[in-house]
Amino acid sequence: MIALRCQNIKKSFGSVVALSNATLSVEKGEIRALLGGNGSGKSTLARILGGAIKPDEGQIELYEKPCALRSPAYSKRQGIVITSQELSLFTNLSVEMNLLMCNIPKRLGLFTDHKELREKALFILKEMQLDHLLGKKVSDLSPNQQYLIEFAKALIQKPKILIVDEITSALYREEVEIVKTMLRYLKNEGASVLFISHRMSEIYSICDSVTVMRNGETIETVGIEEKDQNELLSMMSGREVVDKFPLIHSIENESNISEHPVLSVPELYLTQFKTRIKLDIRPGEFVGIAGLQGHGQSDLVRTLFGMKGTVNLYINGVKKHIASPRHAVNEGLAFISGDREHEGVFAGRSLSENLSAVKKLVMKQKNIDEKQLLHEYGVKFDTPKQPIKTLSGGNQQKVVIGRWIITKPLILLADDPTKGIDVQARLDVHRIMCDLIKEGSSVIFVSSDDEELVQLSRMAPMSRILVMYEGEIVRILSGSEISTENIVSASILRGA
């Protein structure tokens, strides 16, 4: 039985055509990936199905009956639930209160039945191995735990059609496994899922089929086994992909490593773990930071950038006290955050202001050709003057990345910078990083995606992967040791 059918859906925002023809059918119990480049219309389709916006044209059928999704409440009543990275949690309330916000159990029809509330919440939390979060205030959870609670909140509504809009792009491997298990569970219950993600490996491991979108159109739907990654990439871009992950340099050649580190930190203190790390980074080196989520990877780069107080380090052999991010920038460091919403974009500002913020305000440099740079970084835009918020999420992140790349830093620190960026754009970002490395910059790169670290290591002439566990570096991988298998085993087995 067809659970959802969309026929020729169109939607424009002013002169921007977000959807020109979205046509797809999803079976009951099917997990369908929606794959497309940044700005291809995936979220717009999701928001139409969730009743947040109305299509200009087209028909939607639910369980083979025409249906006008006129409001979010109406879509919810039809069993369509959306979960995305845009959190709708009340941070001052408990996890269980948030989970059941849409349907708080009552005693005598008046008072909150706390016992039932806890029981219902505990059931779903246990299924997700998150029962330790019961009773906690949402503001006390890590961002990733908050995403999982947002996801649990969708599950508790027992959706018939669940739309998962890029929830996994910020999650680590073990959390993605939780999402995967729950989606399989929903599938077995007969629900259908639309799964939006830019991570190919997740799409292959979670989904039954994939609909590829390009420029607001659904191009084709295929069974997940029918096409390999390069074929999907070609369908997304409309071009033949010749060499998806180019091996620019051999990683075996470690003899080139300079004796003189560009950055040397005898003792980097990580407050959360009370551990001390020693780091030496060579000019032109790519250093990937891996590990299970929350083992200090993010703290490491943030501490280096002066975000956690003064840090003592040596740059090209000269002792420096980095007391703040501004100070770090002036010493040649740059920091790209993957937390676009809170640390990336200046929401009320234009593309041009967002792109040139550091260069103009901190480095006091003028004469920046923003338009040319936006093209160089592959941003899809109308004019540099448009507000950044009018761009799709991935395009916004490209502007944030561009902001730091144009400073031509000595050392680039990146904290999961490519999440939310489509596969093709991610490759572009990797190439931009490698160009920077070729020009002599060093890159310290945290990623929640081990495959990304392996790919980048293969593209850079000198590379290492440091695996962290409880605030310590427990394994250093180099040369042919660099593989996702070795990263996984070192992360889980404390360096083994």
Ligand SMILES: Nc1ncnc2c1ncn2[C@@H]1O[C@H](COP(=O)(O)OP(=O)(O)OP(=O)(O)O)[C@@H](O)[C@H]1O
């Ligand atoms: N409220 C809006 N106002 C103006 N333009 C919009 C609005 N919402 C979306 N768009 C535009 O519609 C197009 C499709 O955006 P959408 O967010 O659906 O893409 P997407 O495929 O989800 O992208 P991403 O992978 O980057 O999240 C983009 O060009 C975007 O700039």
